[in-house]
Amino acid sequence: MSDKRINVEEVRGRIILEEFCVRNVHTTDFPGNYPGYDDTWDMQTFQKSFRIDIGQLTENLMEFDMLRIDAAIANAFRRILLAEVPTMAIEKVFIYNNTSIIQDEVLAQRLGLIPIKADPFLFEYRSTDKAFPEEEVSEINTIQLCLKIKCNKNPQASKDSSDPQELYLNNKGKDHAKFSPVATASYRLLPEITLLDTVKGEKAERLKRCFSQGVIELEDVNGSKVAKVVNSRLDSCSREILRHDDLKDVVKLGRVRDHFIFFVESTGVLPPNVLVTEAIKVLMAKCQRFLNELDSTDIE
Secondary structure (H helix, E strand, O other), rough: OOOHHHHHHHHHHEEEEEEOOOOOOOOOOHHHHHHOOOOOOOHHHHHHEEEEEEEEEOOOOEEEEEEEHHHHHHHHHHHHHHOOOOOOOOOOOOOOOOOOOOOOHHHHHHHOHHHHHHHHHHHHOOOOOOOOOOOOOOOOOOOOOOOOOOEEOOOOOOOOOOOOHHHOOOOOOOOOOOOOOOEEEEEEEEEEEEEEEOEEHHHHHHHHOOOOOEEEEEEEEEEEEEEEOOOHOOOOOOOOHOOOOEEEEEEEEEEEEEEEEEEEEEEEOOOOHHHHHHHHHHHHHHHHHHHHHHHHHHHH
């Protein structure tokens, strides 16, 4: 394979982190971009190459890899997880007697941030039709909750303490977005670290310290410590290596353009794998609506 072809493969598939810039950040998901390459989107090719690998799945956390897709699709999926998967939340608050030091508006906002552990798919949306009064509620569109809690001073707290967790009993605080079913949903590109030359001895030890723990390991070769890339995935891409003039030219830092590492944390209302499944359904429904609109336009 010629050097020119290798360079094209790198431009098409890798984002390169250099000392003063980041190269190859443009999208390549359109045909005719590179001579000799057919980048036209094809369903069969996509089905063969697309893959989802689940790395971690717990009650509230999920980490998975999504491979062979464009960044626009990955970001659309992330935004759907944040804002378009249904969830239950307090929207309107009627306050009859507020005896706390918190203003009514702030109290209502804080209540809205409390996650409600109820499956939203068991309920229906409230009707917005004027024929139905707003006060008309039922068990299929409304949850009735009773909050009975009081914040008191802790008699066991130290006199010198300034920590609210110690000074008070039943002090509340939640930081989840109101209508978002996830506490966080993010992704990053898979890091790729390539050693361009053999690094030994003291330089190898400094090289190891430049990366996150577990990325570079030292192995014994004929009595000398030699640096070896073990797991690029663990790297945070801090580019600390570029501070060392004698090391920055022996390492190539990159990211795989179409390999996305997703991290989804649930608020506890629904498991993260259910949220991911529902987000995929929402994305599919959006695509179907778009196709339907195209068909209707063609008919007209």
